[in-house]
Amino acid sequence: MSILRVESVIYGIEDIREGRKFLTDWGLEEIDSGENGAIFRTLENQLMVVCKIDDAALPPALETGSTAREVIWGVDNQASLDALAAELSTDRDVTVDDAGTLHTIDDSGFHIAFRVADITPADVPEAVYNFHENVERLNQHSWPEVNAKPMPLRIGHVVYSVEAAGNWEAASFYLDRLGFRVTDRAINAGTFMQCDGSNFHHCLFLYHRGDHRRWNHLAFEVANFDALMGSGTWIDGAGYKTTSGPGRHSLGSNWFWYFKCPLGGEIEYFADMDRMDENWEPRTWDEAPPYARWMLGDGLIST
Template sequence: MLRVKGLLHYGLQVPSLDRGADFYSAFGLETAERGNAVVIRCDGREQDQTVLTEGPVKRLHHVAFAVDTDSLPEWQRHLEGLDMKLLDPPADVPGGLWFRDHEGNLVNLRDEGIAPWRDFGTTDAQDSNVGDRVRRIDQARWLTATEKTRPQRLGHMLIFSTDVSASEAFYTRTLGLRLSDRIVGGPVFMNSGPGDHHVFGFVPAEHPGLHHSSWMVSDIDQIARGAQDMASVGYTKGWGLGRHTLGSNLFHYIQDPWGSWIEYSSDMDCITENWQPNDWADLPAAIWSPEAPADFITNQEEKPA
């Protein structure tokens, strides 16, 4: 069965490209103009992670997944065998195969390799002193803990869905994503094979949209420093610090200018083909954290006409 290699990037339509660029830059990412779009990348990593286009309202524009090199003809046959209608690429994001999922979300398959992580050198997780396991000697950790937050890569994203079971089935059948875990009556988390516990998933809602994107950073200092820096420029509404249940990652969320969330994340569970998914009942989103904002799972995108 064909399976995508991972999440490449997502596209957002936003009312102001300047405001979008300022927000993502404050988050610690690199921004650049490309034609009529603004492209977001991680510092030192040659891969688009977000593409902003301008429009009257904010909405999720598309989601792009990586597939094996030279495999697009095979993917085209696969999609056509599922009676998927292939579409012309948008002018601002050429290349690959394009189609809409069962809820109208635009999906892009690209035969691009996933860029390697930027080399950070020794991280806090590697040189922590815990109990009698001493790895850092004659070094003052606080001197490096003050470095500006620079996300390493886009880790995952969750989108709103009117039927999370139908969405899980669609992306399993169409893209080969696999279930990681689900909360009964709540979110569904999916993976693209060995690696992060989840790269994609769904949150129940009355109409589609972006819930959040999650960006991997090296350690808890990078999460806390990022949250502090975002608050200093006016982005004070958030949720964190905490540790999630499913995925186990440390997190801090910040609400973006349009009502979605963006997450600093670190220490995600790594799974293999041996991972067994579970259905969890009444599972909290975090094992410890402050209380989540009341509108954390509210879809603030306009309902499509």
């Protein structure tokens, strides 16, 4: 069995028009829309689905207002999906819809689902840089597009806030039942995990420092540092509010820029995240290292 990535996130939102405008500004491609919602895709074909907040077909909300209602994980093949259905059915309700997507809940009560991943590889030009005597770009200038619309490549990770009590048990569901691997765990903050088919430092982070259960954020990878700064500048210019960044995280090492998301929670552009595989020795921290190695702006702004 292999879980490869976040395949789709379904949101229930108060204002479909505002949601569509935001996802267009964020740089995603709209592939379907109507009065009751819309579907957008990343370059690698992960779907962002926005529905009306009172859509009866949505899983119930765990909080008031616009928020994510279900995260769908993409698996490698039908046999993996069947194995997940058999395993998860041992202690919880599992349903399969007409499209073959498997729906259930995790041990925190968040609605999750699984389906066979439908990946479109993105063709992204490699960035070339000149650092000291490491000259990759000779006789060429570097003029990234300024004021260019963002082009997020793919969804990289989801983050839930969970209650501090039972946070390790909440993570253990993903580790023991779904095959995720711990990369870093901060006893006072949360557990970073990668799914077994990914080498991202984290595809999932369960954060418990806030000691409440809610949707936290969704993160989109962009191609390089210029793309991170250009995308964030574009979104800032479109009127969306920065919540932290730009900066570079400690755990995961990724460059980041977070914004308050009109769909609920926060939303992040990131690049240059640590990559590791099953040979990585998971680290345990009694106290989490600082949020960022460096960060511009006024520091963390609570949403």
